[in-house]
Amino acid sequence: MKRRIFAMLLISVFFVPILGACSANSNDPKEADLLALAPTAKNAGTDNESDPFGKKLDIEVMAWWPIMVNPDDEVMKFISKKFNVNFKVTVADFQPNIDHFAMRIASGDYATYALVPWFWISDLGAQYKALIEDGVAVNVSELAEKHHFINILDQLKQAEELGTKPIYADENGDFYSIPRNDGYPNPGLFIRKDWLEQLNLEVPKSWEEVERVLKAFVKSDPDGNKNIGLTLNGADDLGTFDQILTTFTGVHSMGWTKQSGQWTHKVLMPEFKEGVKFLHRMYEEGLIDKEFGLLKASNAREKFTTGRAGMIIHNANGIDYKDFIQIPLQQYKPDADVTLAVPFPSGPKGQVRSSGSPYGSTGILLANENEEVSVRMLAILDWLLTEEGTNLSLNGVEGIHYEMQDGKVLYNEEKWQHDFGGIEHHFIRQLIFPGIAKEKSPRVLPILHDNYMDVIEHGVREEIIGLNTNNTAKYGPKTEEVYTKWISSFVTGDADIETDWDKFIGEWTSYGYEAIVNDIEAFEAANAK
Known part of the structure; x- marks a missing residue:
């Protein structure tokens, strides 16, 4: 039985x-x-x-x-x-x-x-x-x-x-x-290196520089395929957006953080709101794929490897790079080349990036x-x-x-x-x-190795690990649903960041926020070293 x-x-x-x-x-x-x-x-x-x-x-x-x-x-x-x-x-x-x-x-x-x-x-x-x-x-x-x-x-x-x-x-x-x-985990920002060289541009070191490079890519459209700038996977969740937002908040994408001795969540930070404004601006300028909400990882890769996008946020390990980026891109165009933005572009919080356990x-x-x-x-x-x-x-x-x-x-x-x-x-x-294999393997490409070391040096980690309560099980899926709905709407302009932000916060916190904070405090006390 x-x-x-x-x-x-x-x-x-x-x-x-x-x-x-x-x-x-x-x-x-x-x-x-x-x-x-x-x-x-x-x-x-x-x-x-x-x-x-x-x-x-x-x-x-x-x-x-x-x-x-x-x-x-x-x-x-x-x-x-x-x-x-x-x-x-x-x-x-x-x-x-x-x-x-x-x-x-x-x-x-x-x-x-x-x-x-x-x-x-x-x-x-x-x-x-x-x-x-x-x-x-x-x-x-x-x-x-x-x-x-x-x-x-x-x-x-x-x-x-x-x-x-x-x-x-x-x-x-x-x-x-x-x-x-x-x-x-070591995602990275892949960029068409041959386009950078063709347009006499440097690898961007900040998100403001990324914005300028994307404008040049979209305007010049090097491969003549109606370039849409940065493509990303948004059909499953907003993890790729979260990579950018971490450079505004300095907080891991999971969101829970202790600020001034009190537990809170990234969505309640003013810096998070500024990050969402930046994403909306890029979307309005035509620099973020308009179809991001419909794209799975394979769809986004297909756009990047066929000259319709100049950048993609994607896993940067050897398997993913070789099979999903390098080979398809060179099949599409033999002289095409790709690089990674290393270090990961900085934001208002400086040189930080999200990294998991x-x-x-x-x-x-x-x-x-x-x-x-x-x-x-x-x-x-x-x-x-x-x-x-x-x-x-x-x-x-x-x-x-x-x-x-x-x-x-x-x-x-x-x-x-x-x-x-x-x-x-x-x-x-x-x-x-x-x-250790990512660090010691003699077969790892230098650019992938450098990206991994950048994650180790600048990655921010989860601040609470292993929390699993009735409240997280009950409210977690709903808060994720609310988060995805509102952030997607703010980026596309279907919701107004200034007038609708309090509605978003009100709905998000209504799903067990205070109960989960209590759970985190109890968990922290029980697992204190």
Whole structure:
């Protein structure tokens, strides 16, 4: 019965559209225990029962990934041999992976390890609690402590220090998943570089300069396709507008902020109103896509990569840049070029930009009748957090994917492309991300690396993490609906900022504002460090 109830919970949640190397002291006895467990090339793949990895086990992982993992992938073969496992990989795009996971759990036939996004965990939400209560999710804290997986324990400690414990741990403080440090979300302002050069313009450093560059783009229309300036995704939410508004408020896009010792929300700040006025002005000048409210991310990308827009705010990681920006743009026009505005254009609050939590997803270790399988999976994940494991995930297998010459990595491009698919890290890094690949990968383009470092240096973070109350559940969707309705109307001019602003504030605050502020104060007191 529990499984049937859990399946209903999963189905109700999963089919909602999406909005959107550790080291230790060598004298540490725990490290000595771990080293005793660790396999070597000499004994990996043997049938020696005295070897902790002598018995071959079946392991399956589920994750989202934009390309298929080849059956002859040399990195996966290396892992399989090193840890003596039959390693099965089930990958799909983001939403199909979530749907598949739901069906697998409901059927009782689930993988060894599966990645899920933070919004599914949803601050110890119903589905996650059901997994724990039914004994489907393994207590990772307990198992890692028992077997001295010090890198996993360190990963959990780091997640706790960054305020994620209310999201991923139970009331006893035990983690039933491994929060995956994806690195801070790093959207960027992409600009047609060839247009800048053609018009003898510099990359804009402020939003006032962005406005001037957009005027030049729209007026000259370099590709002759009726250029509409800045295009963006506004059909799902106003997250791209929020990137701009943060430069006016200095507050994270989630909005809750402590000002002069009191909790409030960005919409109540005068600076927020000034930011909305700026967006309206750009819209009236024909510099913001008139269809923004109808555009999903794919629609906005299509406009940018076919010469109808000169700028787009979009994710700036290697996968998105290569597959969604660079390749389509060059297919449209081979000599077209693109750059990023780094640092992100400044506003009245200076050099600030919105950045979320680096823990955007988590890996759940799913119970197996044979505990050896869970332990072996943790051993693999723990090793991936070491320097050797990190090198494998970023460069591949020495002698196959690369050679070392004079201290430099020289890639076998054909083999590297075959197994990495042109992405800056291998699929195996997806399983447990220590947040370093974006900084250390030698394959990351310099402009993407610089943008990521700009996020780290200038990003403003959420000021309250892990709040989940009856009031946030009850009022959150409605306040988001009111916010989207009014801000969209103010930008387009369907509502007047001066005469209608108080109506907006009145409606927005009517949905539990004071109750949520009380919840935040109580949450802050309960979780004070």
